[in-house]
Structure formats: C-alpha cells, structure tokens
Amino acid sequence: MKHLKALERYFWKxxxxxxxGIVFIVISNYFAVLAPQVTGYVFDVVQRAFGIESKKEPVQYDWLVTWFIHFAEQNRTISVIALCGIVILVLALIRGIFMFLMRQTIIVMSRHIEFDQKNxxxxxxxxxxxxxxxxxxxxxxxxxxAEDVSRVRMFTGPAIMYLINLVSLISLSVYYMVKKDALLTLYVLAPLPILAVTIYVVNNIINRRSERIQALLSDLTTNAQESYSGIRVIKSFVQEKAMYRFFDKNSEEYKENAIGLAKMEALYxxxxxxxxxxxxxxAIMIGGIYAIYxxxxxxxxxxAEFVMYINMLTFPxxxxxxxxxxxxxxxxxxxxxxxxLNTDSAIVNPVxxxxxVLQGSITFDNVDFVYPNTGIQALTNFNLHIKKGQKIAIIGHTGSGKTTIAQLLLRMYDPTVGKVSVDGTDLQQMDLQELRRQISYVPQDVFLFSDTINNNILFSPGGAVTTETAVKAARSASVEKEIEQFHEKYDTMVGERGVTLSGGQKQRISIARALAKDPQIVVFDDCLSAVDARTEKEILGNLSVxxxxxxxxxxxxxIFTLFDFDSIVVLDEGKIVETGTHSELLSLNGYYAYLYEQQLQQEREEG
Incomplete structure (x- = not known):
C-alpha cells in the first residue's frame, strides 16, 4: 500500500x-437503506389489516420515513400499500440518479489520473x-x-468507488439494524470476522502473485515487440518455429500464473x-424464534427489514x-x-x-570514458582540438571509440575523466537542449519515424519548417530524385522505422534531416555505409559546399579521398595513433596507410 502514496498528488489535484463522488455515494446509499424501512412498514400495515397485530407498536424509523408514515396513515390500507410501492420506486430512481453522478465524478476522475500519469x-x-x-x-x-497504469486506474476509479460504497452502505445499514435490535444485529453480523480473516490471508497471496504476473507480462511484451521489429531477420533465418516456441514458453508461464491468481480470486x-x-x-431463524415467543x-x-439489509450488503x-x-x-x-519514476537521469542540466550561441570550436581535454553498463573503456587520454570551421575525419575500425566521441559531444554521456568543451565552455555547464539544438547529428543506426518523408526531414525544431527547406536538404543529400518518383512524393509514409525504404534511402533522408537543421556544428557517424560509390561521390560533393x-x-x-579534410584522426582502441592530412598520413606508412591499402584492395576485388 505504501507504493500507492505516490497517487496523493493526483487525488489532491x-x-x-x-x-x-463521496457525497454522491453516501446520498445514494442513504436512499437505498430507506427502502427496507418502507417495506417493513408495509408488513405492519398488512398484518394490522388482517388482525394479526391489534395495536401499533412504537418503531424506530428514519426521520424521512417517519414523515412519510404520518402522511400515509391518513389513507386507507390499499392506498397506503400502493403509495408505499410508489415511494420505493421513487427511492430506487433517486438512488440511480446519484449512482450515475457517482460514476461521472469518480470514474471520470480516474480517467483524468490515467491521462496525467501516462503523460x-x-x-x-x-x-x-x-x-x-x-x-x-x-x-x-x-x-x-500501458498495462501497469491501467491497473492503477482500476484503483483510482472502481476500487475507490466500491470501497467508499462499501463503507457507507455497511455503516448506514448497521446503524439502522442496531437501531431496530442490537442483539439480532450482533447475531446476523457474526460471520463477518471470518470474512475479514479470509480477505487478509488471500490478499497477501494475491499481492505476491500480482507482482510476478506483471513481471512475466513485461517479458512477454518484450518478446513480442522484438519479434515484430526483427521479423525480416526471423524469416530470413527461418526461425519462425523457434521464436514461436520461445513465445509459447513465456506465454505458458504467464498463463499458469494468471490462472493460479484467478483460482485464488475465485475463492472470494x-x-x-x-x-x-x-x-x-x-436473521430468519433467530428473528423468527423471537417473533414467535x-x-x-x-x-x-x-x-423482513433485516433480510433486505443483508441482501443489500451482498454486492458490496x-x-x-x-x-x-x-x-x-x-x-x-x-x-x-x-x-x-524514481530513476534519475545521469545527464542533467546544471542549476x-x-x-x-555555438561558433564551432571543439575541445576534448584528457578524456577517458568507460561505458557504465558494460565497463568497456572506449576512450583513453583522448585529446583533440577542432577549430571553428574545420572539417575533421575520425577513422578507425569497429570498437575503436569513434561513435563515443559523437555521444560525448552531444552529451548523451559525460566523460569519466576530463572534459569536453565548445567555444571554451564545458558542456556540463551548458543548457542541455540548447546544446543539442545547435548540433546536427546523423547517427550510425538510422532511425526514421512512421510519418511522411517531409515530416522526417523537418523533424528538428532548429530548422525552418517549410517544404522548400525539405527539398533543399533532400537535394543536398542526393535523395531528391528518388523522392520525386514516389507517388505521394514528400507526403509518402515511410512506415515503421522507415521499413518501406532501402537502407541507402533511409541514410540519405537521415542526412537531409541533419542538413535541414542548418547548425554551425555537424556530426556524421558512418552515415554513408549503405550508399553506392557514385551516390557517395555526389553526396560528398554536396557536403563540401x-x-x-x-x-x-x-x-x-x-577513407574519403574526394573530401578535403583539414585533419584526419586515426583511432585504435580508444587512443589517437595518428593525425594529419591524407598525404601526410600516407607518407608515415603507418596504420592509416594500412587501412587505405586494405580499402583499395577491396575496391579492386569488387570492381
């Protein structure tokens, strides 16, 4: 229950x-408990009419029922019975109206809380x-x-409503039952402590099983989501049966636990x-003995009243x-x-x-970085100064730390040691959103949203959101001609993660998205790996302008020989092993020259 304290802010809101809602529930139940009293009065009237009772005994009724009895006593027996029937119907109608208002307040409140909580x-x-x-x-x-918030909504709505209804209806019913006969009430309510113990024991079991079921449901959702996202890989490796068996195993475990919980709840x-x-x-047996004697x-x-009260309590x-x-x-x-919600981001804005306004001078000062989730050291004593307007290439094999440099510059991570600064200001002192707004980034793993090409290109708030901007950016990324061939052109939906496009098209649209932003600093992370040599040449020519x-x-x-870099930085195992221009590095006949020779040999084999 302590975890539900987090909802107090919503209840206060x-x-x-x-x-x-509480007022409507109480009023609704108040009119409900009057019906047994009116019914009891009808029994008295009928018994007196048949001479079973010779005199009227003083009976304790609610003030509203007492007022009605004074009014009804002025009529004949048949009229009184008819009048009582009408009153019972009216009481039911009034109760229904307040029940409607009850749901319109508490259930609607739970929907508002659900909306706020998801947001x-x-x-x-x-x-x-x-x-x-x-x-x-x-x-x-x-x-x-989704699922967890929905279950919390069941507490903020139905559970709260039924709990208040339960408390108010039991309180009112017990009050009027004690008012009639305290001893008979005690006998009638004797089974309730047994009920309380049963609820306590079973609820403890339900709580443990609920946590387990939610965890299993998360695993099941993850399994399904990964299967949908990787469906092409699954089909290409003919792993449909294996994935189904894996899903079936998880589903079976979830089913068994859910059925076990349902069986436990079925005891209630x-x-x-x-x-x-x-x-x-x-009530009938003891009350009947008392009545006989x-x-x-x-x-x-x-x-009759007691039986009605008990039946009235059946649902709550x-x-x-x-x-x-x-x-x-x-x-x-x-x-x-x-x-x-209690997990804080490791990357936060300073106080x-x-x-x-970034000009473009970038400095990495004695930077070491270790990935917190794996413990892998990506950079070691990394020092690099990039002047405003310079074009720098960072080259190295997979795992050499290239992408880490882009992640640190965008402050997706903070350095383990050292600092990264732009224009002499430490990134950790800058406004996080302002920093990222002024840097364009084309990631290695291209991601497109399930939206139009136009909206994907104009995704950034930093650029001018006009169709002309999108066209210009697409032209610079050498993807304009292919977009124009689509039936809907720039309004073409690209599907989930750009599934309707080729790898090269996705990369170029991602480049266009970065160019449309038009910042002073641009970072391209291996963004031409899926394009052919001719398109690569065309893109590099556009980028140089x-x-x-x-x-x-x-x-x-x-190694891009067609692009005139001011400097080329060669990385190996997180360290800078060589720096210089293309010709300078070739003259060293070192690691860069080796990489270049390997690339030329591969191109000759492919050609």
Missing amino acids: YRLRLLL QIFQHYLTLDSNFYKTHSTGDLMNRM FPSMTLLIGLSTLL GQHNIKMSTI VGAIGWTASMIQRAAASQKRINEF NPVKP YLKHKTAIIITHR
Missing part, C-alpha cells in the same frame, strides 16, 4: 471530483539518459506505461455467498475481495512505475545553465 511517465522517459535505454527493454517500458465469491447466506439464515419486540416486519461485501484484489494489483503496478563555413566531424571506417 482532483479533490473536488473526489469529494463530490508523466512518458515525459520522464524522455529525460532519462542513453544508458537507461541500454539496460531496459522497450517492451518493459511500454508495459509499465463463493465465500461471500456462503457468509451472506449464513447471515440471512441467522414475542421477545425483544421483534415482528415479521423487523425480519462480495466486492470486498474484488476491491482488495484491485488494490493489491494496483500497488504491485505502482511499485513498478515508481521504480522508473544555472549557460545558453551560448554545404559545410563550407561549418565545423564538421565525419566519423567513418572508410
């Missing part, structure tokens, strides 16, 4: 709806650092925002029915198990939600962030 979780997800997403699966993230309702039936039996002023009308008492189950499941789900007055870092495993 919607306190007016909650308060009105809060999604907004928090957006603030978390890259390392968080490397250590948590997408399926689990989605499950916590038969238990409720048994205990309610026992209470009804006690004329004890405690018990009459047939009293027995029966809902104790359901409500308790919803609360326990919500607590388990909220615990999982809190785990992520007083600097918001400079576009990048004329900009600072550019081009990270690649290939």
Whole structure:
C-alpha cells in the first residue's frame, strides 16, 4: 500500500471530483437503506389489516420515513400499500440518479489520473539518459506505461468507488439494524470476522502473485515487440518455429500464473455467498424464534427489514475481495512505475545553465570514458582540438571509440575523466537542449519515424519548417530524385522505422534531416555505409559546399579521398595513433596507410 502514496498528488489535484463522488455515494446509499424501512412498514400495515397485530407498536424509523408514515396513515390500507410501492420506486430512481453522478465524478476522475500519469511517465522517459535505454527493454517500458497504469486506474476509479460504497452502505445499514435490535444485529453480523480473516490471508497471496504476473507480462511484451521489429531477420533465418516456441514458453508461464491468481480470486465469491447466506439464515431463524415467543419486540416486519439489509450488503461485501484484489494489483503496478519514476537521469542540466550561441570550436581535454553498463573503456587520454570551421575525419575500425566521441559531444554521456568543451565552455555547464539544438547529428543506426518523408526531414525544431527547406536538404543529400518518383512524393509514409525504404534511402533522408537543421556544428557517424560509390561521390560533393563555413566531424571506417579534410584522426582502441592530412598520413606508412591499402584492395576485388 505504501507504493500507492505516490497517487496523493493526483487525488489532491482532483479533490473536488473526489469529494463530490463521496457525497454522491453516501446520498445514494442513504436512499437505498430507506427502502427496507418502507417495506417493513408495509408488513405492519398488512398484518394490522388482517388482525394479526391489534395495536401499533412504537418503531424506530428514519426521520424521512417517519414523515412519510404520518402522511400515509391518513389513507386507507390499499392506498397506503400502493403509495408505499410508489415511494420505493421513487427511492430506487433517486438512488440511480446519484449512482450515475457517482460514476461521472469518480470514474471520470480516474480517467483524468490515467491521462496525467501516462503523460508523466512518458515525459520522464524522455529525460532519462542513453544508458537507461541500454539496460531496459522497450517492451518493459511500454508495459509499465500501458498495462501497469491501467491497473492503477482500476484503483483510482472502481476500487475507490466500491470501497467508499462499501463503507457507507455497511455503516448506514448497521446503524439502522442496531437501531431496530442490537442483539439480532450482533447475531446476523457474526460471520463477518471470518470474512475479514479470509480477505487478509488471500490478499497477501494475491499481492505476491500480482507482482510476478506483471513481471512475466513485461517479458512477454518484450518478446513480442522484438519479434515484430526483427521479423525480416526471423524469416530470413527461418526461425519462425523457434521464436514461436520461445513465445509459447513465456506465454505458458504467464498463463499458469494468471490462472493460479484467478483460482485464488475465485475463492472470494463463493465465500461471500456462503457468509451472506449464513447471515440471512441467522436473521430468519433467530428473528423468527423471537417473533414467535414475542421477545425483544421483534415482528415479521423487523425480519423482513433485516433480510433486505443483508441482501443489500451482498454486492458490496462480495466486492470486498474484488476491491482488495484491485488494490493489491494496483500497488504491485505502482511499485513498478515508481521504480522508473524514481530513476534519475545521469545527464542533467546544471542549476544555472549557460545558453551560448555555438561558433564551432571543439575541445576534448584528457578524456577517458568507460561505458557504465558494460565497463568497456572506449576512450583513453583522448585529446583533440577542432577549430571553428574545420572539417575533421575520425577513422578507425569497429570498437575503436569513434561513435563515443559523437555521444560525448552531444552529451548523451559525460566523460569519466576530463572534459569536453565548445567555444571554451564545458558542456556540463551548458543548457542541455540548447546544446543539442545547435548540433546536427546523423547517427550510425538510422532511425526514421512512421510519418511522411517531409515530416522526417523537418523533424528538428532548429530548422525552418517549410517544404522548400525539405527539398533543399533532400537535394543536398542526393535523395531528391528518388523522392520525386514516389507517388505521394514528400507526403509518402515511410512506415515503421522507415521499413518501406532501402537502407541507402533511409541514410540519405537521415542526412537531409541533419542538413535541414542548418547548425554551425555537424556530426556524421558512418552515415554513408549503405550508399553506392557514385551516390557517395555526389553526396560528398554536396557536403563540401554545404559545410563550407561549418565545423564538421565525419566519423567513418572508410577513407574519403574526394573530401578535403583539414585533419584526419586515426583511432585504435580508444587512443589517437595518428593525425594529419591524407598525404601526410600516407607518407608515415603507418596504420592509416594500412587501412587505405586494405580499402583499395577491396575496391579492386569488387570492381
């Protein structure tokens, strides 16, 4: 239950709806408990009419029922019975109206809380650092925002509503039952402590199983999500049966646990029915004995009232198990939600962030970096100074630390040792969003949204959002001609992750997205790996014009002889092993010359 304290802020925000809902529930139940009293009065009238009772005994009724009786006594017996029937119908109608208002306040409140909570979780997800997403699966993230939030909504809506209904209806019913006969009430309610113990024991079991089920559901969602995303790989390796067996195994484990929980919850309702039936039996048996022997002023009308009160309590008492189950499941789900909401990003804005206009001078000063999730040291004593407007190539084999440089410059990570600065200002002192807004980045793993080509190119808030900008950027990225051949041109939907496009087309649209932003600093991370030699030449020619007055870092495993770099940095195992221009590095006859020779040999073999 302690995990549900996180919801207090929402209850306070919607306190007016909650308060009105409580009032409507109490009023609704107040009119409900009047019906047994009116029914008891009808029994008295009928008995007096048949001479079973010779005199009217003083009976304790609610003030509203007492007022009605004074009014009804002025009519004949038949009219009184008809009038009582109408009053019972009116009471039911009034109760129904307030039940409608009850749901319109509390259930609607729960929907507002669900909306706010999903937004809060999604907004928090957006603030978390890259390392968080490397250590948590997408399926689990989605499950916590969807399934877990839905279970919490069942607490903020139905569970709260039924709990208040339960408390108010039992309180009012017991009050009027004690008012009629305290001893008979004690006998009738004797089974309830047994009910309380049953609920306590079963709920503890439900809580443990709910947590396990939610964890299994996350695994199942992750399994399905990865299968959908990698469906082409699965089909190409003919692994459909293997993936199905894996999913079936996870699904079977989830099913078994869910069925076990359902069986445990199934104990509630038969238990409720048994205990309610026992209470009804006690009311009739003990009340009947008292009525026969004329004890405690018990009459047939009293027995009728008690039976109606007990039957009236059947649903709310029966809902104790359901409500308790919803609360326990919500607590388990909220615990999982809190785990992520209480996770702070390792990359945060400084207290007083600097918001400079970047010119393009970049410095890496004695930078060491170790990836926190793997412990791999990506950079060691890395020093690099890039002047404003320079074009720098960073070359090295896979795993040499090239991409890490781009990640540090965008402050996806902070250096383990040393610092990274732009125009003399440490990145950790800058406003995070302002920094990223002024740097264009083409990632190695291209990602396109399930949207139009135009919206993918104009994704960044830093650029001018016009169709002309998108066309110009697509032309610079050498993808304009292919876009024009599409039936919908720039309004073509690219599908999930750009699935309808080729790898080269996705890379070039990603480049166009970076160019449309038009910043002073541009970082390309191995973004030409999926294009042919002719297109590569054309793109490099366009980039040489576009990048004329900009600072550019081009990270690649290939050597571009057609692009005039101011300096080429050669990395190996996180360290700079060579620097210089193309001709200078070839003259050294070192690692760069070896890489160049390997590339030429590969091109000769392919040619």
